[in-house]
Amino acid sequence: MRIYNGFLFPLPNIVLAYWQERTSNCANATIRYTPSLATNRTMSEATTKRVLLVDDEPNIIVALEFLMKQQGYQVDTAYNGQDALQKMEAHIPNVVVLDVMMQGMDGFEVAQQIRRNPALEDTRIVFLTAKGTKEDRMEGYTKGGEVYLTKPFDNDELVSVIGDLMEFG
Amino acid sequence: MSGFLVWAYCLPLPTLAEGGLISSEFIERGLWGISALKPYALFGLEDPNHVSHGAFWSLLINTLVYVGVSLNSKQNALEIRQADLFVDFYKYRDGSNTYEVVKRQAKVSDIQTLLTRFLGQRKSQAILKVYERRYNTDLSKIHIANEDLIKIAETYLAGAIGAASTKILLHSIVKEDPISLEEMFNILEQTQEIMQYSRKLEQKSKELEATTQQLQAVNEQLKELDQLKADFINTVTHELRTPITSIKALAKIVFDNPELPQEEQARYLSIIVNESERISRLVSQVLDLEKIQSLKDQWEMEPMNLKGLVEEAYSNFKPLMDEHQITHKCTIEPGTYQVYGARDRLMQALVNLIGNAIKFCNQENGQVSLLLKIKNQDAIIQVADNGVGISKENQSLIFEKFAQVTDSQMGKPKGSGLGLSITSEIMERHNGTVSLESKLGHGATFSMHIPLLDSSSQNDPD
Numbered sequence: 001m002r003i004y005n006g007f008l009f010p011l012p013n014i015v016l017a018y019w020q021e022r023t024s025n026c027a028n029a030t031i032r033y034t035p036s037l038a039t040n041r042t043m044s045e046a047t048t049k050r051v052l053l054v055d056d057e058p059n060i061i062v063a064l065e066f067l068m069k070q071q072g073y074q075v076d077t078a079y080n081g082q083d084a085l086q087k088m089e090a091h092i093p094n095v096v097v098l099d100v101m102m103q104g105m106d107g108f109e110v111a112q113q114i115r116r117n118p119a120l121e122d123t124r125i126v127f128l129t130a131k132g133t134k135e136d137r138m139e140g141y142t143k144g145g146e147v148y149l150t151k152p153f154d155n156d157e158l159v160s161v162i163g164d165l166m167e168f169g
Numbered sequence: 170m171s172g173f174l175v176w177a178y179c180l181p182l183p184t185l186a187e188g189g190l191i192s193s194e195f196i197e198r199g200l201w202g203i204s205a206l207k208p209y210a211l212f213g214l215e216d217p218n219h220v221s222h223g224a225f226w227s228l229l230i231n232t233l234v235y236v237g238v239s240l241n242s243k244q245n246a247l248e249i250r251q252a253d254l255f256v257d258f259y260k261y262r263d264g265s266n267t268y269e270v271v272k273r274q275a276k277v278s279d280i281q282t283l284l285t286r287f288l289g290q291r292k293s294q295a296i297l298k299v300y301e302r303r304y305n306t307d308l309s310k311i312h313i314a315n316e317d318l319i320k321i322a323e324t325y326l327a328g329a330i331g332a333a334s335t336k337i338l339l340h341s342i343v344k345e346d347p348i349s350l351e352e353m354f355n356i357l358e359q360t361q362e363i364m365q366y367s368r369k370l371e372q373k374s375k376e377l378e379a380t381t382q383q384l385q386a387v388n389e390q391l392k393e394l395d396q397l398k399a400d401f402i403n404t405v406t407h408e409l410r411t412p413i414t415s416i417k418a419l420a421k422i423v424f425d426n427p428e429l430p431q432e433e434q435a436r437y438l439s440i441i442v443n444e445s446e447r448i449s450r451l452v453s454q455v456l457d458l459e460k461i462q463s464l465k466d467q468w469e470m471e472p473m474n475l476k477g478l479v480e481e482a483y484s485n486f487k488p489l490m491d492e493h494q495i496t497h498k499c500t501i502e503p504g505t506y507q508v509y510g511a512r513d514r515l516m517q518a519l520v521n522l523i524g525n526a527i528k529f530c531n532q533e534n535g536q537v538s539l540l541l542k543i544k545n546q547d548a549i550i551q552v553a554d555n556g557v558g559i560s561k562e563n564q565s566l567i568f569e570k571f572a573q574v575t576d577s578q579m580g581k582p583k584g585s586g587l588g589l590s591i592t593s594e595i596m597e598r599h600n601g602t603v604s605l606e607s608k609l610g611h612g613a614t615f616s617m618h619i620p621l622l623d624s625s626s627q628n629d630p631d
Contacts, residue, residue: 057411059440063418066437070426101407130410151414155421 049166050074052093054084054110055128056102060151064097064128067159073166081105085113093123095165098145100129100136108143115144124165128153175211176227180219275314275339280322283338287329296325331363405455412444412451454587457517461594468511468598472622475506475515475548479541482519486537490527495535502542507622510599515619518595518603519550521588522615526554529613536612546621547601553614558607567605568593592617 051073053064061077068075076091078084080102088096096114100107107127114120125145129136132150140148147161209219211226284293300321301308308318319339326335337356419437423429429437483499490497526537531554540551559567568589589603596603599619607613 057415059415059444060411060418062437062440063415063422066422067418130407130414151410152417153414155418155425 048074049095050076050091050093051162051166052076052078052084052087052091052096054078054081054096054102054107055099056080057099060099063155064158067155068162071159071163073162081107081110084110088114088120088123092120095124095126095162097126097128097162100127100131100140108139111140111143111145122169124169126158126162126165128158173227173231175230176223180223275319277308277311277314277318280314280318281308284322284325287326292325296321331359334360405451408451409448412447416441416444416448451587454591458587458591458594461514461591461598468514470509470511472507472509473512473515475508475541475550475619476501478512478515478519479539479550482516482523483539485520486523486527490535490537493527493535495527495530495537497537497539499539500541502540504543506541506543506548508548508599508619509622510619514595515599518592518617519552521592522550522552522603522617525588525615526552526556526613529556530554531556531612543621547618548621550617550619551614552616553612555612558609558611558613559605560609564605564607568603 049072051068053061053068053075054077055061055064056079058079061079065075065077074091076087076093078087082105084096084098085105096110098107098110107129111125111127114123114125124147126147126149127140127145128149128151129140130151137148146165149158149161209215209222211222214222281293281297284296288296297308300306300318304317314322323335323339326338330338334356336352419441423434423437423441479499479501483497487497523537523539527535530537534555536553536555538551538553540549540553542549542551593603596617596619601617601619604616604618605613606616
């Protein structure tokens, strides 16, 4: 079950997913959805979860980074859309936390690019933005976001939402 | 004429009869046996003097007939004139306008052609159908048009082309008395009036069109302004939410994690303080901008010297620049820098520029320089830095509200993005401008141009 424990560094998620699918019969799937195991997950198990934080405000990144690291996730950061797409090429994240209003490529556009990329099929998108109108939310969901949170956010809510996405995809 | 007849009947005729030339029977018994018509005692009035009797009756009849005829004919002429002058035929359609034209005659086909030409095929057919129904006739069987048909044609044509023109047209196909000179003049006058009227109408409609266009333009402008305002509010809200987000999240982190190392706590708290300052800065700048834009805020404009202003601003910033190890200098060319302005506002504009220069100058080897000079009747304050500069495409954007040129690696620079728009608003209020000269990688120079108060008393150092 902990097939990646022997490696010096965690395998990229897509390789793991492929391996898990190949290696066998729904053992991993049950683990994934068994609450008792999920709550008892070890630190090393959690390190496989990777989150990419995208925001053009460094101070918001500081806060997000602290919260995500506290949960034991691997954290990547990016300050704009282009940067975010590059970081995702290097490491495929389980969850991307995306600001919307950014100079150059905005968050919606980044989300579209992610959805067009088959390699990022399993990556879940959380929009975290000051744009809070109904229309903005609708656009967020149509552009491929799973969750739409508005700024200022609640730390606990953000952590639990991302936790759920990590757990159940 | 009638008087003559009466006279002839009363005098020469009985004389002839008495002479035996014609039968004298009517003298005794009256004409056709009517006693009232006895030549020597007309209507029973007998006079022994036949001459005076004849003269009396002939004069009386003559006068009566004359009065009668003249009255009758006068009324006719009046009606004709009235009919000529009417333009709005609906007023006269009720039939009160029944001037007699006894001799009018026209072919039905001619009238049909006329109606078709001026009213169109469909309308003329409709009119003729209405006529047929009303008078219960079949026009295809009648060759000569009667009075009613002519009148109807006249009424409809008058509505379309004016009464005078109608009259001419109908005269051309109706065999009638020729038009009198007076009528001709009336017709000409009326045509002239109609032409003037239509010219006026044309002018009016052109004016209306122009007004409509103006209104549309104004409407567009208002819409644009409204959109700008909405955008502004959106941006302000966004700009406020951003620091609040960091503050809230970090405050919660510090609160939830009392076991955090001291340095880490201090780091988060300092971010909280900075972001709070950012909010209050933003709020006061938005208020400033609002104050500058609204005319309610009466500025205290007065003659003032820019030299003192520049020196004061420079000396205020000196300690800060020394602290950041920025090389700085201030050059004031000789001259009298008397301008008409609001001192506090000009100071605000200048402080914004110097603040930007300090913020954006080269990190390691910063240089900021101030220059005050005169050029073309304008006082010019230049603030130059040696930072990365601003690219051509961003130069036009930079004076927009909240526009900031973002460093792709470092995220946004600190600031609200309102400073330069405040500066340019202030300059606008002083009939001045703020301009930018910059090349990417070679720093930026901002210049405030302020018109000098009295150009004649200035000695241009150039």
